[in-house]
Structures are given as structure tokens and as C-alpha cells.
Amino acid sequence: MIEFRDVRASYDGRIPILKGVDFAIGQGEFVAFAGTNGAGKSTAMRLINGLLKPDSGQVLIDGVPTTQLKTSELAHRVGFLFQNPDRQICCGTVREELLFGFKALGELDAQAEQRVDAIIERFGFDPDADPFLLNRGARQLLALASIVVLETPVVVLDEPTTGLDFRECVKVMEVISQLHRAGTTVVMVCHDMEVVADFAERVIVMSEGRVVDQGSTFEVLRNPRTLEEAHLVPPQIVDISLALPLMDARLAESPVAAADTLNEMQVAVETMAGRAPVGGFVLEEAAERLQGAPGPQELQPPAVPVPSDSKEVLR
Ligand SMILES: Nc1ncnc2c1ncn2[C@@H]1O[C@H](COP(=O)(O)OP(=O)(O)OP(=O)(O)O)[C@@H](O)[C@H]1O
Ligand SMILES: [Mg+2]
Secondary structure (H helix, E strand, O other): OEEEEEEEOOOOOOEEEEEEEEEHHHHHHHEEEOOOOOOOOHHHHHHOOOOOOOOOEEEEOEEEHHHHHHHHHHHHHHEEEEEHHHHOOOOOOOHHHHHHHHHOOOOOHHHHHHHHHHHHHHHOOOOOOOOOOOOOOHHHHHHHHHHHHHOOOOEEOOOOOOOOOHHHHHHHHHHHHHHHHHHHHHHHEEOHHHHHHHOOOEEEEEEOOOEEEEHHHHHHHOOOOHHOOOOOOOOOOHHHHHHHHHHHHHHHOOHHHHHHHHHHHHHHHHHHHOOOOOOOOHHHHHHHHHHHHOOEEEEEOOOOOOOOHHHHHHO
């Protein structure tokens, strides 16, 4: 359990960065943080892992204020992936990198080596490769693997997919979603609302050092005020669900023209429903509305009655 109680924080003790932040994240949840650049998301993440302490208010991990937890105690509870993997990676080989967390905790034993070997196998890493010569996606996977291997009950991931191509993004999210399925609490900062919609059960939206909205992914991402305030581009599925009620009027006005749009929406919803439906994103509502809408057959243009004399000609 992670809890922020009226947290105010700064880097220099003067300029306020977090201006009274409250939220709670339960065990095993998958929560995404979204919001504008400079909103304070990374700062909030640093407070969770104890890199930064609040000026006032409390950050509690399992009911204990981070100010009372030793760095090693926090490291056992929270794994942290930095916004930039290059800030994380510091060793000469992939294997050393994966062992680093255990070394830092003074827990480099046979069991740790076994866990590292298992993760090398699982991720298909070359243990002797130089981490800095890997491409961006592979470096990100290595940074993520070095967190996964520690098996902390909470992982905090600051923009784990930023800068990755689609294939690498899928790989990274698959690892994260496996962690969540295994019971790990996942806290993820993410600017890509498609990724958030596909994976997060809940979203906390920040703007200018404050939480401006929080709730289930679908509810938050279809709130026009939230979208505007935090400059969020809603995922396609939300666009569709927002557009659906407008289709009633269009259907009444010109059923044939509306049919194409509805069919496109239907295909989009089906495609999205078929995509790995991880997390708690609600597709049902959009699908339900579409079900009630007329199908393509019902929207065929009415047959134009052929004049009786032309029937003769046609014969
Ligand atoms: N180490 C630091 N020292 C001083 N100020 C900082 C430091 N890191 C961040 N800030 C400031 O704190 C504010 C919030 O930054 P933060 O990195 O938490 O935002 P963010 O929501 O993560 O933004 P982004 O989406 O761009 O990553 C910004 O105004 C930033 O300039
Ligand atoms: Mg950030």
C-alpha cells in the first residue's frame, strides 16, 4: 500500500513542486500517472522510492512514513525504473548489471546468481554484452529486467515505453503486465494513453503539482475537463465512445451516410476488443452501444421503385 497524505515537496526547500498531493494505491493494483510535462509525476515517483522526502505531509509505504525507512528497507519494497535507462545502467556487462541490485543490497549469494541466470534465459540476453552498445529498446529491457530480478512487491516505472518503437514497446509492456498478473503492484508514468488504456486499471492525472483527477481508466480518460486540463490525447476507444451518442442524430438525419462511420467504428471496437485486453479498461460500454445501432443490412438505401413502363423496357 502506497499513500500520499497532503504531500508538499520541493528540490531546494523553496520552489514548491508538489503542492498538496493525496492518493492511495492498493496492493496488486496497476495505476498509471498521466499529465503535462513538468506536472510533478517523476517527483511523485522519487517520493515513493524515498529518493526525495516530503517538505510536509506524509508518504507512507505499508503504513510506514518513508522518512522512517532505511534506504535498504525501501529498496526491498520498491523497485524503481528511471525515466532514462542510461541513468540506471552502470556496469560493463549485462550479467553484472543484473547482479548490481543484489550487490548494492549486500545480498549477492548463490540464490541471487540463480535468479539472474533465470532472467538472462527468460529475456534471451547475451550475458557478456556491453549494456551501452545495446539499442535503446534492449537497454530499456535490461533496465527493467534489473528491477524484475529483485522481485520487489512494488515497481515504479517512469515512462517505460517512451522512445521505443512499437515492437519494443509491446515487449516491455508484456514484461510489466506479467509482473502485474503475478501480483506485483505496478505504478507507471506514461504519456501514451493507448498504452494506459490497454494496461492500467486506474489513472491519476497531475497538472502543475496537483492531482486533478483520479479514478478508473475509462472514467478518467473520457472526462473532457480532465483531458483538456492535462492536455491528454484520449485513446481511440474513448474517442469512439464519445462519438457514439452523436451518431443517433446522424442516423436519423442520413442513415446511409452514417452507416459507413458506424461500420468503421464497429471494426475499430472489434479490433480493440481482440487486442490483448490486459488491465481494467472498459470496452463493453462502446460495444454495447454499437450493438443497439442498426447493422449495415438495415441501413441499405430503400429500393427505388422502378416505374412500371421501364420494367417493360428492362425485360
Ligand atoms: N532535480 C531537480 N531539481 C530542481 N527542479 C527539478 C528537478 N527535477 C525536476 N524539477 C522541476 O520540478 C518540476 C516537476 O518535474 P517532474 O520531473 O516531476 O515533472 P514530470 O511530470 O515528470 O514531467 P515530464 O512529463 O516532463 O517527465 C519541473 O518544473 C522541473 O523543472
Ligand atoms: Mg517525468
